Amino acid sequence: MNKRKVFFTMAPIALATLVLLGSGPNPANAKVSKDKNHNGIPDSWELRYHLSIYRNLANTDPDRDGLTVKQEFYLGLNPVKADTDQDGIKDGNEDLDHDKLTNLQEYLVHTNPLNPDSDRDGIKDRNEDLDRDNLNNYQEFVIHTSPLKADSDGDGMKDGDEDFDKDRLSNSQEFSIGSNPIDSDSDDDGIMDFDEDDDGDKISNGREFVLKEDPKNPDTDHDGVLDGDEDNDHDGINDGEQNDGEHDD
DSSP, X not given: OOOOOOOOOOOOOOGGGOOOTTOSOOOTTOOOSOOTTOSSSOHHHHHHTTOOSSSOOTTOOTTOSSOOHHHHHHHTOOTTXXXXXXXXXXXXXXXXXXXSSOHHHHHHTTOOTTOSSTTOSSSOGGGOOTTOSSOOHHHHHHTTOOTTOSSTTOSSSOGGGOOXXXXXXXXXXXXXXXXXXXXXXXXXXXXXXXXXXXXXXXXXXXXXXXXXXXXXXXXXXXXXXXXXXXXXXXXXXXXXXXXXXXXXX
């Protein structure tokens, strides 16, 4: 497979799905001295943006950028201007900590939009697998599944084990070899992703997964023999000469 389509685009998450309306990183200078409406935001900050200090507007989104007033306060953004830095990207879709998750997506998965490794465990927020479904947070947003629910559609199968494009490769398998889980022929060459032979070892990607071999390594066990020339089931037929689905046991 020579060419891969660039498909890892970050889709905006609807504000209606946002569950952490009032949470987020709290800046060191966010000490609240005067707060007449008791919403955790200083009156001086609200007055600066012509917001009411009597009505609680903390969980509203007056500029329609996907972030609430309180979230914009925590992030140091303008709550009445959808694109604070005027770079053409709405504040909710910005990635302030450069971890490939938007500010809005970070709030959805309970991470800090200002820290790429919110829990300081050495794993970037985008690579965390919060629901243990074999897809990381970033991958779940790419294919529009829930990073907080292992089985987003409730069909009894984990999101990573689903096969959204019906090409006989699971979503997690497709991500592992760099193909598109929502396009059965990722590079549009007329060959299904399952049937591609990315490492040129005479075995298709799909069959390599069946045989527990590496579709990106032509000699998985490093014995000097191509995977396709191996005879793992000792039936006298090289693995590369067998049809997909045969002699799998």
